[in-house]
Amino acid sequence: MGSCIICGVDVDGGGRICDPHQEDVVFDFQGNAPDQLVPDRFYRGVVDGYAEFGVFIDLAPGVTGLLHRSELDRRLDSLDWEPGDEVFVQVKGVRDNGNIDLAWSIRQADREFRGVLVQDGDTEHLPEEDADEGGSDDESAGDDGDESANADDESGAETYAEASDGTGAEAAVGDAGTEVDTTEPAETEEDDGDEPGAETFAEASETADVADESEPDDADEIEGDRERVDIGTLSEAVGDSVRMDGEVVSVRQTGGPTVFEVRDETGVVDVAAFVDPGTRAYPNVEVGDVVRIDGEVESHRGDVQVESEALVLLEGADADAVRRRLAEALTDEARPDGLQPLAGDETVAQLADGLLDAAEAIRRAVLESRPIVVRHPATADGYVAGAAVERAVLPLIRDEHAKSDAEYHYFTRRPLDDPVYGMDAATNDATRMLQDRDRHDEKLPLFLLVGTGSTVESADGIDLLSVYGVDAVVVDAEVADPETREAVDTLVSPEIESIEGDLSTGALVASLASAVNDDVRDDLRHLPAVSYWADTPDRYVDLARDAGYDVERVAELREAIALEAYYQSYQDKRELVADLLFEDGGNLAAHVSEQFREKLETEVATATANVVTEAVDGVEFDVLDTDGYTHRYDFPPTPLLLDDLHRRRANGESHATVGIGTDELYVRTSADVSVRDVAERAAELAPAADVTTAGLREGKIEFLSGERDAVEDAVVAAIAERF
Known part of the structure; x- marks a missing residue:
């Protein structure tokens, strides 16, 4: 068996x-x-x-x-x-x-x-x-426990096989916050210096008294003279017996021990408690409880962890004192000292209060051991914004957590195919977070939406998160809809009167990232310039040049990121994106950029040859059948292709480009025309087509495929009315 x-x-x-x-x-x-x-x-x-x-x-x-x-x-x-x-x-x-x-x-x-x-x-x-x-x-049961731990890649029974003092049985926790004594483990023989395995400790636990039979002396034992140490100093105390107080932030049951992740004001560490292989230790200790732990500091597979000798649930004044200490340290550490916008951008400076609130929410999530999920569009601008936050947050997670893979556990970047945070994305996120909560006792994450989530098209998705009380932070360089401002916890978006028309989400979030972690500020200086396709503000061009990125190099990065953003768009491609934006000496970006240009030029040539040009009320329209004359499921994506086509062909302020497919179309105009207004007017002109705005930021409108011709005429007429 x-x-x-x-x-x-x-x-x-x-x-x-x-x-x-x-x-x-x-x-x-x-x-x-x-x-x-x-x-x-x-x-x-x-x-x-x-x-x-x-x-x-x-x-x-x-x-x-x-x-x-x-x-x-x-x-x-x-x-x-x-x-x-x-x-x-x-x-x-x-x-x-x-x-x-x-x-x-x-x-x-x-x-x-x-x-x-x-x-x-x-x-x-x-x-x-x-x-x-x-x-x-x-x-043997011992072998099973050992292998179980290794397979789960958690702190397993191997930890106890490495222990040389034979202490595997633990103290149980009494109802009043006192320790219940577990007797010393039975002595075992070791052959030729072999270390005792999980079986040894399973045998030892058979002699341990884990019922509620505590005596006054038992509580006095953990309340002795051992001095409390900070978790942040444990890497210097490997091999020492220590005492620490903290809050339980997660509980994981492995094939060997139960692993409690515990934090204090200086850091987070795994505490392994063993009864029998796969048996839950201290079943009445839950996430959020305050505990006191005596144990030995060990290095397990390169990570620092503590092998529990005794664990006590603190209550009353003792617990309040620990919580107060954690809260004070959290408040002091989470709030940045201030905001220094990259390139001294005055538009960004006007949003300082909101950006500092967002930075505090991000830093607080790291300190509270809450996962952070970043959602951003799968565009060059979106990837730059997401990568900027990633660059700032990962070092903070590494500093906070002893486990070497913590940065993968506590930070996730999930690109969006569409720049709308809709029900599909929100359902995916809700499913994952609830599975993590129920299976792994993980805290619900902080959601950071950059370049998405600020329009009413994202309302249903954000509402789903709010049902579970999940914190959401939205950062967008475009003006947010008033309804969104009421729906999210923290929203950073320019007011109408403050917009200068030259702020990208990548530029805005790069300044946010520098507030989250000022140590990476120099790494971020070229990112704002990379986020613009055209008309990059001089302040960001100069900043990138000062950082060693000339105009040609910035263009290569932009194009390389755009190409990689398209392929496997739902994957974060963390390492590849980091190599392109931060580690590449030039060869990788130049190579990928060359592919970008070849693919784009081929598609633009095909599209140009098949554009239908017409004039309506003095407005020149380029209309492209995207079903017939683009490779819709290969690079470049339709929005990027139409952006480039419009930039090349627009001549003056009275030009519009419309790309129309089976049941969706995209609008590009040289004048300031609201896509939402166009959709509303087109819905009046083609009432049977169910015309709706599907993506305000990318100029996307959806309709019933059977009414395609009527919708095309209605959209062209609606645009012409607004020039």
């Missing part, structure tokens, strides 16, 4: 995952028949090819399933998978004829699962185990 790598419970048949945790791991399938697959499990696969009705995925040589287009969370023709790409899918079922039905997986990386197993036919084992040994019935 094996044990579950997630919770440690016994699994019949020598398996390594219990039924409740089947969906928490991903399997590498090494079988040879479809009927060996287990429905509802997630498997790693390789894209074999496309059909009109879906994607074929190879799960193993000769074992191929179909991911039907109805199972996707997007249109099939917008899926960016290429043959040979590694992907993750869920097996829905296997039919009698051997056909395999697959489902979409929102998780597309190993680290997004709680473990990885190899399924070899009807048996399963850990990747590092020999297949013949995986899941054998004669494995």
Whole structure:
């Protein structure tokens, strides 16, 4: 009988995952028949090819399933998978004829699962185990616990195998905040210097008294003379026994110990408490509780952690004192001293109060160990803005948390295909955050929406987040709708009278990022210039030049980011974007930029040859059938193509470009024309077409495809009326 790598419970048949945790791991399938697959499990696969009705995925040589287009969370023709790409899918079922039905997986990386197993036919084992040994019935409980911890990549039973003092049993917590004594673990023999494993501590815990049988002397023991130390100093105390007070910010149950993430005013550390493999220690200690811990500081896989000897739940005055100390330190540390706009931008300076509020919210989330989720459009401007925040926040997370992978756990950047934060994106976010809360006791995140979320088209998405009391910060260089100002916690957006017309979201957020972390200010100086496609303000051109980026270099970065933003648009591409914007000596950006120009020139030439030009009431219109004369699902995206086409062909202030497809169109005008006003007027002229504004920032209008001709005429007429 094996044990579950997630919770440690016994699994019949020598398996390594219990039924409740089947969906928490991903399997590498090494079988040879479809009927060996287990429905509802997630498997790693390789894209074999496309059909009109879906994607074929190879799960193993000769074992191929179909991911039907109805199972996707997007249109099939917008899926960016290429043959040979590694992907993750869920097996829905296997039919009698051997056909395999697959489902979409929102998780597309190993680290997004709680473990990885190899399924070899009807048996399963850990990747590092020999297949013949995986899941054998004669494995000891100690071995199961050790392997479970390694598979979960958490602080596991290995920690206790490394312990040389044999202290594995813990103190339980009494109802009144006192420690319940657990007796000293039984002495065990070690052969040839071998260290005791998880089994040793499982045996020791059998002699431990964990019931509510505390005596006064037990409480006195943890209240002794041991001096409290700051978590931020633990890296200098490896091997020492310490005491610390703090707040529990997360609880994770691994295949070995229970891991409590605890913070004080100086930092955050993992505290491992062990009873039996996979057994929850201190079950009455929850996220948000204040605790006192005695334990030994250890270095576990390069990360500092504390092995708990005793853990006490603090209440009353003791807990209040810790909370007050944390709150005071949090307030002092979270609020930036002030805002110094990059290039001395006066428009940004007018928004100083809002930017400081936003910076404080971001810094506070880091200090509270709350995840930060950044949403931004998949455009050059959006990526620059998101990367600026990322550059500022990641060092703060690394300073705050001892775990080496904390920056991936506490910061996520999720680009948007559309610049609207709609229900699709919000549902995705709500699903992820609720899973993280329920599965991992994780705090609900702070959502930072940059270049999106400030118009009424995003209202439904923001409302969904607000149902769960989630904090949202919106930063946009465009004027926000009045309704949005009431809907979000913190909104940074120019008032109408303060707009000078030359502020990009990337420029605004770069100054915000410098307020979040002034240490990276020099890294950000070239970003505002990169965020503009045309008419870059001189102040930002000069700032970029001072930072070593001339006009040509800035253009290469802009074009390279735009190209990479399009491909795998829903992925953050963190490392690649960082290489382009901050680490590249020139070769990478220049290479990608060359591809950008080749692809754009080809599409512009095709579009130009097929533009229909007409004059209506003195306004010259270029109308392009984007269904017929663009590659809608290849680079460049329609909005970027129309932007470039309009810049090249506009001659004077009476020019408009309209790109119209099956059920959507985009408007570009040389005059200041409101797309929302155009849509409203077009809806009056074509009442059967259900014309609506789909994206104010990108000039997007949607309609019923059967009324396309009527909508085209109505939109042209509505634009002409407003020149």
